[in-house]
Amino acid sequence: MKRILFLFLDGLGIGPPTESNPFARTEYPAFRRLAFNQSWHAPFTEHVASRHVVRSLDATLGIDGLPQSGTGQGTLFTGINCANLVGRHFGPFPHSKTHAVLDEQNVFQQLRTFPCPKTPVAFANAFPPPFFDASRRRSTVTTHCCLASNVPLRNRSALVGRRAVSADLTNAYWRTQLDLDVPERTVTDAASVLASVTKDHAFTLFEYFLTDKVGHGRVDLSPTTLLSELDRFVETLLDQLDPSTDTVALTSDHGNLEDTAHTRHTRNPVPLLVYGWAAPFFANATDLMDVTPAIVDALRSTRI
Numbered sequence: 001m002k003r004i005l006f007l008f009l010d011g012l013g014i015g016p017p018t019e020s021n022p023f024a025r026t027e028y029p030a031f032r033r034l035a036f037n038q039s040w041h042a043p044f045t046e047h048v049a050s051r052h053v054v055r056s057l058d059a060t061l062g063i064d065g066l067p068q069s070g071t072g073q074g075t076l077f078t079g080i081n082c083a084n085l086v087g088r089h090f091g092p093f094p095h096s097k098t099h100a101v102l103d104e105q106n107v108f109q110q111l112r113t114f115p116c117p118k119t120p121v122a123f124a125n126a127f128p129p130p131f132f133d134a135s136r137r138r139s140t141v142t143t144h145c146c147l148a149s150n151v152p153l154r155n156r157s158a159l160v161g162r163r164a165v166s167a168d169l170t171n172a173y174w175r176t177q178l179d180l181d182v183p184e185r186t187v188t189d190a191a192s193v194l195a196s197v198t199k200d201h202a203f204t205l206f207e208y209f210l211t212d213k214v215g216h217g218r219v220d221l222s223p224t225t226l227l228s229e230l231d232r233f234v235e236t237l238l239d240q241l242d243p244s245t246d247t248v249a250l251t252s253d254h255g256n257l258e259d260t261a262h263t264r265h266t267r268n269p270v271p272l273l274v275y276g277w278a279a280p281f282f283a284n285a286t287d288l289m290d291v292t293p294a295i296v297d298a299l300r301s302t303r304i
């Protein structure tokens with residue numbers, strides 16, 4: 001069985017190599033390896049090989065203003081330009097004018113009946129107990145798509161049972177902010193769990209949003225510390241997945257963290273890094289609309 005892991009990193013663009021760009025200040029070995037031996041800043045050279053594609057994607061969706069998570073993620077996870085549907089960039093939550101498209105055309109929905117020995121699609125993030133209190137829950141784009149497509153949201157027992165990964169990878173937020181008794185996890189161990197979840201499904205999504213939160217200055221963590229941890233996570237993933245059967249597709253919804261001179265989003269392009277058998281399906285991707293169709297086409301091609 002062929003598999004795709006979609007590693008979605010919120011708020012991470014390709015910007016000029018200025019003093020305020022953390023990608024220009026420090027080297028990240030796994031990021032460099034994933035980008036064909038180059039740092040994640042401009043000029044960013046595109047590469048197309050049989051199992052490895054490096055592109056940058058236009059995240060502006062042809063609309064003025066700063067791209068936002070609601071419309072950017074909606075577009076990434078459906079292939080439909082959600083900013084066009086709304087008439088502007090909107091976020092961080094999904095705009096009501098995009099709900100129907102998110103319900104009917106999200107990537108999970110498109111792959112829901114894909115033949116697979118186990119469940120064809122999965123969302124690998126773990127959600128803590130307070131999230132399941134519906135009265136307090138406000139759906140993000142990803143949780144909206146899951147609820148619309150009957151994709152289970154993984155809980156504390158999935159986290160403890162190594163069938164899910166927490167949004168911060170290490171479970172630190174669950175332990176210190178929510179005071180929950182869950183084990184600490186290293187980023188490399190979190191990557192091992194995600195690699196093992198990936199093996200069970202044709203399509204797995206993992207969402208990482210600390211990149212955007214640190215870009216907004218809402219988390220007391222330096223960008224280079226965060227990116228070094230994320231780099232180790234990516235390194236372990238690359239080592240544990242087999243490019244002949246697994247593909248990692250990594251991208252973002254808009255820029256933010258690549259410019260720490262301010263705490264707003266940017267209009268920079270976002271990186272698209274695809275490593276594994278499905279890479280050729282992403283060879284012509286130019287904007288956020290091109291990601292879901294490439295995932296669906298690649299997996300459908302494996303049924304022929």
Ligand SMILES: [Zn+2]
Pocket residue numbers: 010011068069070072212253254
């Ligand atoms: Zn975002």
